[in-house]
Amino acid sequence: MRRQVGYALALAALLAVPWVIGPYAVATVSRILVFAVLAMSVNLLTGITGLPTLGQSAYFGVGAYTGALTAIHLTDLGPAQVVIAALAGAVAAALTGPVAVRARGVPFLMITLAIGEIAYSAAGRLDTITRGTDGLSGIPPVVAAPGLAPTVNEGLVYYYVLAVFLVLFAVIALLLRSPLGLTLRGLRDNEARLTAVGYHTTRYALAAYVIAGAIAGAAGSLWASAQRFVAPGDLGFEVAALALLAVIIGGVGSMWGACLGAAVVILTRDYIGGNLSGHGPLLLGVLFVLAVYLLPRGISGGVRQWRRPGAKREVAA
Amino acid sequence: MTAPATRDLSPSAAAIELDGLTRHFGSLRAVDGVSLAVQQGSRHAVIGPNGAGKSTLFAMIAGTLPATAGRVALHGEDVTAMPEHRRAMQGLVRTFQHSSLFLRCTALENVALAVQRQQGTQWSMVRPLRRRRAVLERSHELLEGIGLADRSEALAGALSHGERRQLEVAVALGTDPSVLLLDEPAAGMSAAETARFKQMVLELPREITVMLVEHDLDLVFGLAEQVTVMHLGQHLLTGTPSEVRASEDVQQAYLGAEDTSDLFPQEAR
Numbered sequence: 001m002r003r004q005v006g007y008a009l010a011l012a013a014l015l016a017v018p019w020v021i022g023p024y025a026v027a028t029v030s031r032i033l034v035f036a037v038l039a040m041s042v043n044l045l046t047g048i049t050g051l052p053t054l055g056q057s058a059y060f061g062v063g064a065y066t067g068a069l070t071a072i073h074l075t076d077l078g079p080a081q082v083v084i085a086a087l088a089g090a091v092a093a094a095l096t097g098p099v100a101v102r103a104r105g106v107p108f109l110m111i112t113l114a115i116g117e118i119a120y121s122a123a124g125r126l127d128t129i130t131r132g133t134d135g136l137s138g139i140p141p142v143v144a145a146p147g148l149a150p151t152v153n154e155g156l157v158y159y160y161v162l163a164v165f166l167v168l169f170a171v172i173a174l175l176l177r178s179p180l181g182l183t184l185r186g187l188r189d190n191e192a193r194l195t196a197v198g199y200h201t202t203r204y205a206l207a208a209y210v211i212a213g214a215i216a217g218a219a220g221s222l223w224a225s226a227q228r229f230v231a232p233g234d235l236g237f238e239v240a241a242l243a244l245l246a247v248i249i250g251g252v253g254s255m256w257g258a259c260l261g262a263a264v265v266i267l268t269r270d271y272i273g274g275n276l277s278g279h280g281p282l283l284l285g286v287l288f289v290l291a292v293y294l295l296p297r298g299i300s301g302g303v304r305q306w307r308r309p310g311a312k313r314e315v316a317a
Numbered sequence: 318m319t320a321p322a323t324r325d326l327s328p329s330a331a332a333i334e335l336d337g338l339t340r341h342f343g344s345l346r347a348v349d350g351v352s353l354a355v356q357q358g359s360r361h362a363v364i365g366p367n368g369a370g371k372s373t374l375f376a377m378i379a380g381t382l383p384a385t386a387g388r389v390a391l392h393g394e395d396v397t398a399m400p401e402h403r404r405a406m407q408g409l410v411r412t413f414q415h416s417s418l419f420l421r422c423t424a425l426e427n428v429a430l431a432v433q434r435q436q437g438t439q440w441s442m443v444r445p446l447r448r449r450r451a452v453l454e455r456s457h458e459l460l461e462g463i464g465l466a467d468r469s470e471a472l473a474g475a476l477s478h479g480e481r482r483q484l485e486v487a488v489a490l491g492t493d494p495s496v497l498l499l500d501e502p503a504a505g506m507s508a509a510e511t512a513r514f515k516q517m518v519l520e521l522p523r524e525i526t527v528m529l530v531e532h533d534l535d536l537v538f539g540l541a542e543q544v545t546v547m548h549l550g551q552h553l554l555t556g557t558p559s560e561v562r563a564s565e566d567v568q569q570a571y572l573g574a575e576d577t578s579d580l581f582p583q584e585a586r
Contacts (some may be wrong), residue, residue, distance in 0.1 A: 066548065174445070175442050178446065179429075179439050179441045182426055182433070182446055183440075186422065189419035190418065194430065195401050195405070195493070196401060196411055197410065198405030198492055200400075207440075
């Protein structure tokens with residue numbers, strides 16, 4: 001019940017955003033929502049399946065370029081771009097994932113980091129597709145639904161991003177409650193036992209990887225629609241690291257936590273950091289240390305403990 | 318043998334057949350050429366002093382460890398090259414010596430993981446687990462069977478040691494196994510918990526062949542119809558509990574390793 005109230009309040013606040021703050025701030029909130037989708041894809045791997053990743057920026061980038069190119073050459077219809085970008089992210093993850101999902105823990109983290117770095121340098125070099133370091137501009141304004149006018153107004157772009165965000169949030173919530181969601185949590189908790197009851201665990205790890213790739217790809221398409229510009233920097237190491245940071249701050253394994261973490265990270269980097277003459281990264285570092293010390297289970301873990309003080313001890317026992 | 322007459326107990330009806338099963342760790346022969354037939358529907362225990370190779374033998378039967386040499390057959394089919402998850406799908410399922418559970422999942426979810434795999438819904442991404450009656454009913458039934466019905470929503474990590482040992486078995490049963498391998502199921506259980514556990518195994522349907530490694534010899538002799546004694550990786554003998562108690566070889570094996578009081582408690586008293 002409390003949870004429903006929380007979601008209702010969050011939704012009301014999100015819907016009110018363009019009415020209460022200025023266009024620049026609205027654009028920041030749009031970025032937060034996009035980044036929240038990316039953080040959820042990182043969380044699906046890191047928090048749910050137990051595979052800490054620094055490679056989701058690669059599929060985010062694949063989605064961003066695919067979305068941008070779709071918008072330029074194919075259709076300015078947003079949902080179509082999201083679907084195509086998600087498919088591209090999934091395909092990219094299916095092609096690269098088999099290398100990664102053989103590993104676990106730190107080796108997995110290193111392989112995904114390498115995948116992210118390869119994607120970053122590929123984006124800079126594949127001039128004919130990505131226009132290299134110049135970046136891809138000239139992305140037409142997104143059409144949110146068939147029959148609507150192209151969305152130029154910051155507030156309307158925000159509502160488009162919000163709508164897609166909500167759909168993806170719901171899809172992920174459904175996935176987590178599904179049998180496959182339980183399978184992935186089982187993989188995180190005890191892979192040896194999951195094998196012993198008859199699961200070919202690598203296949204499920206790859207499935208999680210592909211789904212997370214699709215979500216990251218969808219986020220990339222939203223990024224292209226909101227920024228109307230894509231450059232290699234959008235899929236650099238910083239993006240991957242910030243997404244993982246958002247998940248850790250928000251509380252590993254919690255989807256709304258990951259979204260809050262994304263808000264904290266983007267606000268710190270783009271808003272507060274901007275007023276600190278470029279010391280945003282320093283502030284993020286301090287934030288990370290504080291989060292790890294004060295809220296080892298992140299914001300969501302802190303909230304849970306505050307509501308049920310005995311819960312943490314019970315789990316640790 | 319005290320198996321009910323309804324079972325087909327012809328010699329060919331072995332649930333598990335081992336042929337020269339061997340495992341080396343470097344120069345150590347942990348299991349050395351063990352041949353053994355476990356009759357379908359029987360309750361078969363493997364005992365032996367520490368380091369006799371019991372757990373290694375179990376790991377090879379389940380497929381957790383590959384065999385260095387030899388063969389494992391399940392219901393007459395050679396499964397030596399089959400990976401562990403495939404053997405589990407064929408009905409050969411193990412438990413672990415140290416409770417091996419999904420600690421951040423609830424007790425119900427632990428069992429549901431096994432049940433949904435058995436029912437083939439583990440890939441589904443749409444309908445929530447909470448609305449899947451077939452999986453839930455079977456899972457609740459299994460939890461009831463082990464006496465954890467009222468703990469279904471507790472996280473496995475919050476259960477007591479004895480409760481975890483019971484849940485351990487329920488997870489294995491959730492796969493609907495034809496052969497259940499119990500690796501030291503009573504380790505660390507209180508006397509009351511062991512008694513309860515024994516009752517639970519006795520009540521298992523006879524379609525399930527139960528093979529267990531166990532140190533608690535009261536439990537072994539109370540449960541098993543056939544007892545295999547291992548010593549230094551080798552198969553010493555297999556017989557009924559009374560044959561095993563009477564065997565001089567067995568006494569010697571235990572004498573060689575330590576005192577016999579754990580095997581023959583009545584002598585120690």
